[in-house]
Amino acid sequence: MWIIPRNQKYLTLLLRLIAVIVFARLFITVMPSKKPVVSNEKHTFHSGRRSNAAIVSLCRNSELYEMAGSIRQIEDRVNKNFNYPWVFLNDEPFSEEFISMTSALVSGPTEYAIIPHAHWSYPEWVDLQKAKEGRDALEAKRIIYELTYH
Structure with a gap:
């Protein structure tokens, strides 16, 4: 999910x-490539197929x-x-x-x-209090984007 x-x-x-x-x-x-590759550079192209x-x-x-x-x-x-x-x-x-x-x-x-709302938000089985504590712990540790992980 x-x-x-x-x-x-x-x-x-x-x-x-x-x-x-x-x-x-x-x-x-x-x-x-038909020739041996001398450099580490990868050669890419678009196949043209949709x-x-x-x-x-x-x-x-x-x-x-x-x-x-x-x-x-x-x-x-x-x-x-x-x-x-x-x-x-x-x-x-x-x-x-x-x-x-x-x-x-x-x-x-x-x-x-x-x-549907059920698919957009937390599932029923998630303990919302525990999830909030986890978000708060990440925020306290100054982890970037802490709220987007939950």
Whole structure:
């Protein structure tokens, strides 16, 4: 189960990190060399084939403009050539403004879905008091992003 950070800044960073990892796995392959490799530099290329994939974004209505910036970056660099569909997930219904703006920005089709509250928050079996104590302990140790781990 994914633990979703509640802070908008961290959620935006998380979405960008996920997008980078997904696209790195999809589009970068090692090109075999016929000559012996003299350096440690890896040679990569894009195969030109479209993978069967979609771009999935966890976001809220309040993050529309940050999401628009992320969409623009991914579309400009990668998706303009492949038109992958975008799937937007939220814990509440998307606003008309969110739907119209994101639909206009992406090159492929869009889907919008609601994640049930039970999947978006702590599971029933988690002791919330113990989880709070764990977060407080991380904060006391000054561990960076302590609240995003829970």
